[in-house]
Amino acid sequence: MQLDNCNPAARRRPGQRKGNAMKAFRYYLPLILALFLLAVMPQTWASIAVQCPEDTDGIDADGDGDPANDIVCRHITGGDGFATMADGRRLYMFSFGDADDHQPLDPAGPPVEETPANKALEAELPAPRITLREGQELYLTMTNVSMVLRPDLFDPHSVHWHGFPNAAPIFDGLPEPSPTPNMMASFTYYYKAAHPGTYFYHCHVEAAEHMQMGMIGNLWVTPKQNELPDGTVLLGGFVHNAGNKYAYNDGDGSTFYDVEIPIQMTGMDSAFHDASEFVTPLMFAEMHDNYTMINGRGYPDTMDPNVIFNQDGTPGFGAQKTPTLIDLEQGQILLMRVSNVSTTHIYSMATTTGVPMKVVGRGAALLRGPTGEDTSFEVNVLNVGGGQAFDVLLDTQDVPPGKYFLYTTTLQFLANGDQERGGIMTEINVSAAP
Amino acid sequence: MRPHFFSRQTALGIALTALLLVFGSSGALAAVQGIEGPSFQLTAKTGSISTSDGESFLMWGYADASASGNNTMQYPGPTLIVNQGDVVTVTLTNSLPAEAGNTSIVFPGQVVTTSGGVPGVLTQEAATGGSVTYQFTATHPGTFLYRSGSQPDLQVEMGLVGAIVVYPSMGRSYAYNHEDARFDREFVLVITEMDPTIHRMVEYEEFNLIDTSAYYPTNWFANGRNFPDNLSDDFVPWLPHQPYKFNPRLHPGERVLVRSVSVGNQLHPFHYHGNDIEVIGEGGRLLSSGPGMGADLAWQAATRRTIPGQTADVMWTWNAEQLGWDIYDHQPGVDYPRAEIDTTWTGNICDNFDPLLYEPNTTTQLPAPGDPDYADLFDPFTNEYCPDHGTLFPVILPTRDSLSFGPYYAGTPFLGGEGELAPGDPGLNATAGYFYMWHSHTEKELTSNDIWPGGLVTFAIVEHPAVPLP
Numbered sequence: 028m029q030l031d032n033c034n035p036a037a038r039r040r041p042g043q044r045k046g047n048a049m050k051a052f053r054y055y056l057p058l059i060l061a062l063f064l065l066a067v068m069p070q071t072w073a074s075i076a077v078q079c080p081e082d083t084d085g086i087d088a089d090g091d092g093d094p095a096n097d098i099v100c101r102h103i104t105g106g107d108g109f110a111t112m113a114d115g116r117r118l119y120m121f122s123f124g125d126a127d128d129h130q131p132l133d134p135a136g137p138p139v140e141e142t143p144a145n146k147a148l149e150a151e152l153p154a155p156r157i158t159l160r161e162g163q164e165l166y167l168t169m170t171n172v173s174m175v176l177r178p179d180l181f182d183p184h185s186v187h188w189h190g191f192p193n194a195a196p197i198f199d200g201l202p203e204p205s206p207t208p209n210m211m212a213s214f215t216y217y218y219k220a221a222h223p224g225t226y227f228y229h230c231h232v233e234a235a236e237h238m239q240m241g242m243i244g245n246l247w248v249t250p251k252q253n254e255l256p257d258g259t260v261l262l263g264g265f266v267h268n269a270g271n272k273y274a275y276n277d278g279d280g281s282t283f284y285d286v287e288i289p290i291q292m293t294g295m296d297s298a299f300h301d302a303s304e305f306v307t308p309l310m311f312a313e314m315h316d317n318y319t320m321i322n323g324r325g326y327p328d329t330m331d332p333n334v335i336f337n338q339d340g341t342p343g344f345g346a347q348k349t350p351t352l353i354d355l356e357q358g359q360i361l362l363m364r365v366s367n368v369s370t371t372h373i374y375s376m377a378t379t380t381g382v383p384m385k386v387v388g389r390g391a392a393l394l395r396g397p398t399g400e401d402t403s404f405e406v407n408v409l410n411v412g413g414g415q416a417f418d419v420l421l422d423t424q425d426v427p428p429g430k431y432f433l434y435t436t437t438l439q440f441l442a443n444g445d446q447e448r449g450g451i452m453t454e455i456n457v458s459a460a461p
Numbered sequence: 462m463r464p465h466f467f468s469r470q471t472a473l474g475i476a477l478t479a480l481l482l483v484f485g486s487s488g489a490l491a492a493v494q495g496i497e498g499p500s501f502q503l504t505a506k507t508g509s510i511s512t513s514d515g516e517s518f519l520m521w522g523y524a525d526a527s528a529s530g531n532n533t534m535q536y537p538g539p540t541l542i543v544n545q546g547d548v549v550t551v552t553l554t555n556s557l558p559a560e561a562g563n564t565s566i567v568f569p570g571q572v573v574t575t576s577g578g579v580p581g582v583l584t585q586e587a588a589t590g591g592s593v594t595y596q597f598t599a600t601h602p603g604t605f606l607y608r609s610g611s612q613p614d615l616q617v618e619m620g621l622v623g624a625i626v627v628y629p630s631m632g633r634s635y636a637y638n639h640e641d642a643r644f645d646r647e648f649v650l651v652i653t654e655m656d657p658t659i660h661r662m663v664e665y666e667e668f669n670l671i672d673t674s675a676y677y678p679t680n681w682f683a684n685g686r687n688f689p690d691n692l693s694d695d696f697v698p699w700l701p702h703q704p705y706k707f708n709p710r711l712h713p714g715e716r717v718l719v720r721s722v723s724v725g726n727q728l729h730p731f732h733y734h735g736n737d738i739e740v741i742g743e744g745g746r747l748l749s750s751g752p753g754m755g756a757d758l759a760w761q762a763a764t765r766r767t768i769p770g771q772t773a774d775v776m777w778t779w780n781a782e783q784l785g786w787d788i789y790d791h792q793p794g795v796d797y798p799r800a801e802i803d804t805t806w807t808g809n810i811c812d813n814f815d816p817l818l819y820e821p822n823t824t825t826q827l828p829a830p831g832d833p834d835y836a837d838l839f840d841p842f843t844n845e846y847c848p849d850h851g852t853l854f855p856v857i858l859p860t861r862d863s864l865s866f867g868p869y870y871a872g873t874p875f876l877g878g879e880g881e882l883a884p885g886d887p888g889l890n891a892t893a894g895y896f897y898m899w900h901s902h903t904e905k906e907l908t909s910n911d912i913w914p915g916g917l918v919t920f921a922i923v924e925h926p927a928v929p930l931p
């Protein structure tokens with residue numbers, strides 16, 4: 028069993044306890060109600076469980092030389108919480124949280140049955156990142172911990188691995204042709220990661236609502252080419268060195284990169300989130316994102332290296348764990364794993380480096396024609412529709428050291444609500460090569 | 462273990478399908494709904510459509526005014542079906558109310574000559590009560606569209622749109638004249654949207670209040686129908702002005718061609734659940750680097766942005782490749798005679814496949830698509846992915862009281878399997894097919910005028926090989 032590396036700095040602050048008096052007063056009543064419901068429905072406790080078999084088949088499916096690390100188990104929650112926009116405004120949200128720190132995935136952690144109580148209001152934006160090696164199998168358990176602030180709702184949640192080839196409905200997360208876990212229940216999804224690429228996942232229950240509310244996360248599969256023996260010569264004479272990383276099994280090193288960064292673009296419509304928090308009718312037709320974000324933050328929060336806490340007079344919970352800091356040495360190649368998960372808008376993005384971006388992957392597929400034709404392309408502006416993902420290389424060989432921007436050229440979205448110079452933007456710092 | 466093929470549900474599904482075959486309007490494999498050319502008589506006229514939020518809206522649309530047509534306005538207009546090389550003639554009569562003004566048709570991507578009518582900005586137009594005739598030679602096979610060329614900001618929004626299918630000289634199992642463009646089944650998908658304010662203003666004859674520059678659509682359509690109306694059959698009587706469904710059904714491994722036609726005002730990132738698409742054509746041209754090269758510039762993705770006015774030819778298939786478990790719940794070490802699915806089939810499922818050739822942890826890689834040995838991975842009759850034949854389902858599903866069931870969940874994770882439904886479940890998946898949502902990933906468009914669910918959502922269904930398909 029191998030646990031994925033979520034950012035350890037993103038863990039809870041020392042001394043912070045969940046469900047204690049540090050929660051804002053407004054949380055108390057629904058939280059108590061939720062805990063009361065837990066207490067009076069003991070039979071539902073049994074339905075909170077994590078399935079995680081041992082990798083004992085002796086086959087090295089991911090090609091990394093270790094036959095016992097091909098099964099990845101993760102445990103996420105589906106529930107609610109708060110995110111802080113870059114102008115300081117707090118928005119109510121639904122999303123996934125991280126429960127890998129509970130048993131059985133962390134044998135030293137609390138019992139799995141305590142997940143709903145311990146993880147109440149600990150949704151994260153974006154959801155915990157999942158990274159796999161090609162060939163690995165993912166047992167992804169999602170426990171629906173209920174929406175603490177919306178005791179009127181009985182919504183299930185689901186996980187949709189967006190772009191998974193040859194998906195089966197049972198693990199596709201669509202609530203129409205599959206079962207979805209009710210509140211206080213777990214569902215274990217199974218995926219064999221046969222195709223490398225940049226994917227993402229999201230809840231598909233009432234997707235216009237649950238995705239707008241924030242149920243989105245990054246999901247990547249790295250290629251077997253990363254595991255080649257040191258010194259392997261690829262097509263065109265490219266020499267693979269141990270530790271080299273590629274976006275795809277390109278065969279020629281053309282998707283090699285030094286540094287990778289998620290660029291998951293999305294937005295939130297504050298009126299919609301307020302309507303959800305205060306249980307007023309949801310306006311779908313008028314939905315319009317006024318807070319746009321990269322990895323769950325608007326500029327300048329994209330530059331904040333720290334976890335952002337959803338404070339309300341208290342430290343709150345560190346719901347936004349993903350900065351978008353791009354620090355490069357001149358000559359390095361940056362891989363941007365770009366996606367758009369907005370429910371309302373198509374976004375374009377560009378950099379001010381003056382060099383084009385090379386698009387080598389689209390929709391978790393290497394840009395090659397069926398007969399191997401190179402169909403990669405260079406752009407200065409990349410247009411990304413909701414549900415699209417791209418693998419984009421930025422080669423800094425010809426970029427003088429300095430500070431540059433990555434931003435949306437859909438300029439109206441360079442804002443955090445009414446605050447200008449925000450939204451989908453971050454900085455690229457290029458330093459001189461050592 | 463008893464095979465599942467003749468479960469109670471499957472038998473019901475077969476009965477239902479037989480009924481559809483008897484009463485359905487089309488029995489031919491791979492045929493698209495539409496009218497055959499090369500000569501067409503269309504009338505532009507008014508009618509009302511139903512939307513999934515329970516509303517109805519006044520539309521202007523095309524009707525098949527030929528002797529064999531029903532002369533009923535439909536949204537979208539009749540799909541015009543012709544063969545490469547045909548000299549296509551379309552005569553348009555303007556039966557719209559006088560306030561609509563002149564109307565016309567433009568045929569993007571065709572070289573058109575006109576006769577009759579009155580001069581307009583883009584082409585010759587039909588005045589109120591008048592007619593005009595357009596003629597072009599269908600030189601290129603592919604998917605095209607037609608729409609109003611008069612006040613198009615208003616008339617296209619009002620519904621004067623339709624698709625054109627030009628079959629190549631290689632025949633009607635091809636999108637283009639190349640083997641890469643061969644398909645088993647094809648479906649036309651016309652994507653549009655609607656700003657209801659405009660339709661109300663037209664209905665109330667408040668033409669001077671219409672401001673198309675303030676266009677704000679709140680409803681989205683696949684073949685002129687919202688979800689779930691687009692799953693009802695072609696020509697159902699309760700949708701007299703929206704005759705075309707969009708509900709592709711296929712068997713595992715079949716190649717489906719989606720002729721995507723976008724003719725509204727917006728881009729829509731259209732997402733295909735279940736598997737990646739392969740885009741082989743755009744704008745009525747094969748994506749090819751040169752003559753004879755086939756679709757070597759085709760591209761794959763899970764989502765493709767539709768662009769207003771653009772058509773695309775999109776291939777989709779589903780074969781459970783590398784899923785990691787047996788979708789039929791076949792048990793290890795058990796023989797499953799193919800004759801239990803089709804009495805004319807011989808042998809056992811996957812007896813063509815030698816697992817020892819592909820023993821894991823050897824240097825032997827599984828063949829990839831395009832390799833000569835790739836076909837060996839699949840059962841030649843059922844298309845089952847044989848490396849997973851007999852591989853057990855990987856997880857334990859929670860008990861029923863922990864779950865919410867959707868209307869298309871058959872109570873089983875297995876294709877064509879036998880499941881128990883929750884009390885009160887509508888049981889809309891009697892054959893235990895695999896349902897895949899195809900939808901706009903601008904998720905607000907999954908609504909009809911503020912009402913969830915609706916809008917630009919539809920489902921494709923992969924059916925068990927024993928389930929007959931029209």
Ligand SMILES: [Cu+2]
Pocket residue numbers: 105121183184185230231232237242
């Ligand atoms: Cu959800």
